[in-house]
Amino acid sequence: MQTATGHDLVDFQVHLSDAPSHNIDHPVKIDVDNVDFWYGRKQALKDVSLQIFEREVTAFIGPSGCGKTTLLRCLNRSNDPDIVPGTRLTGTISLDGEDIYAPDADPTALRRRFGWVAQKPNPFPWSVYANVAYGPRIHGMVYGREQTDEIVETCLHRVGLWDEVKDRLKTPGTDLSGGQQQRLCVARAIAADPEVILMDEPASALDPLATARLEQLIDELRTHYTIIIITHNMQQAARVSQRVAVFHLGSLVEEGDAEHIFVNPQHELTQAYVTGRFG
Ligand SMILES: Nc1ncnc2c1ncn2[C@@H]1O[C@H](COP(=O)(O)OP(=O)(O)O)[C@@H](O)[C@H]1O
Ligand SMILES: [Mg+2]
Numbered sequence: 001m002q003t004a005t006g007h008d009l010v011d012f013q014v015h016l017s018d019a020p021s022h023n024i025d026h027p028v029k030i031d032v033d034n035v036d037f038w039y040g041r042k043q044a045l046k047d048v049s050l051q052i053f054e055r056e057v058t059a060f061i062g063p064s065g066c067g068k069t070t071l072l073r074c075l076n077r078s079n080d081p082d083i084v085p086g087t088r089l090t091g092t093i094s095l096d097g098e099d100i101y102a103p104d105a106d107p108t109a110l111r112r113r114f115g116w117v118a119q120k121p122n123p124f125p126w127s128v129y130a131n132v133a134y135g136p137r138i139h140g141m142v143y144g145r146e147q148t149d150e151i152v153e154t155c156l157h158r159v160g161l162w163d164e165v166k167d168r169l170k171t172p173g174t175d176l177s178g179g180q181q182q183r184l185c186v187a188r189a190i191a192a193d194p195e196v197i198l199m200d201e202p203a204s205a206l207d208p209l210a211t212a213r214l215e216q217l218i219d220e221l222r223t224h225y226t227i228i229i230i231t232h233n234m235q236q237a238a239r240v241s242q243r244v245a246v247f248h249l250g251s252l253v254e255e256g257d258a259e260h261i262f263v264n265p266q267h268e269l270t271q272a273y274v275t276g277r278f279g
Helices: 009-019 068-075 109-111 128-138 143-160 180-192 208-221 232-240 258-263 268-275
Strands: 027-037 042-053 057-061 088-094 114-117 196-200 226-231 243-248 253-256
Touching: 027 068, 042 068, 042 088, 042 226, 042 243, 057 068, 057 232, 068 128, 068 226, 114 180, 128 180, 143 180, 180 196, 180 208, 196 268, 208 226, 208 232, 226 243, 232 258, 243 258, 243 268, 253 258, 253 268, 258 268
Parallel strands: 042 253, 057 226, 057 243, 114 196, 196 226
Antiparallel strands: 027 042, 027 088, 243 253
16 A cells, blocks of 8 residues: 555554554663573562663662562673673563674673663762763773863763862762762763663662752753663652553563553552552
């Protein structure tokens, strides 16, 4: 069948239904398919299948010990047996359609496509400048002082820190306030030009004001990056995420649009968890 503009309509439809897209603006970035994961004999993930969409914030929620961090670390192969001895993963995880655990996949190249923001702000014990310049320097992305200056300034601007630190770029990053340190860690992560930013309870050590500032930043960053955030704070998940995945005892209980999960959860466990009845 041909459309008025001459495009082949049938082909177009087949293409659309084949593409596992959430929608055209937010195609699948990461596809987790039937993943089981073990630490030695302890199984930490059970048959998890989940899609992460590009340039959206996905929140992983669920009680402590349900496998959220484990899955996050599997996404950038930080749970490989050479890093955490005795681990084993089955199933597939693909990034932009490519199996990241394929025998010929390069874990180092893969990890460069991810940024990581930890629970506690963990700037290097160096200057603010050196923290941000670190990634671009070790990856050979910058040549000379001028280019480095530029990337440092751009990244500090992007996390809303430039005006606060531009006169003390030589100050140790660890001298900043907790909230500033966490934004510095985000600047350090994005300076290496990742595609996906993984955040494991990034606001858990911050006061309410610094938390609000970080949430605003996460919302701004999603225009450029695919973001996954683990949080124990349901209000935070509701504020920052477009998609939510709910875990319980290593299994994915439910996933969907944030609005759907918070307003109209299908699963009893989700209802109990989002309303604070347990967790
Ligand atoms: N390095 C490890 N070795 C053995 N067991 C682990 C390790 N890390 C986590 N676990 C176990 O795996 C399960 C899931 O942990 P985790 O992914 O950290 O949960 P969450 O982030 O949801 O709190 C827990 O039972 C935890 O004790
Ligand atoms: Mg965790």
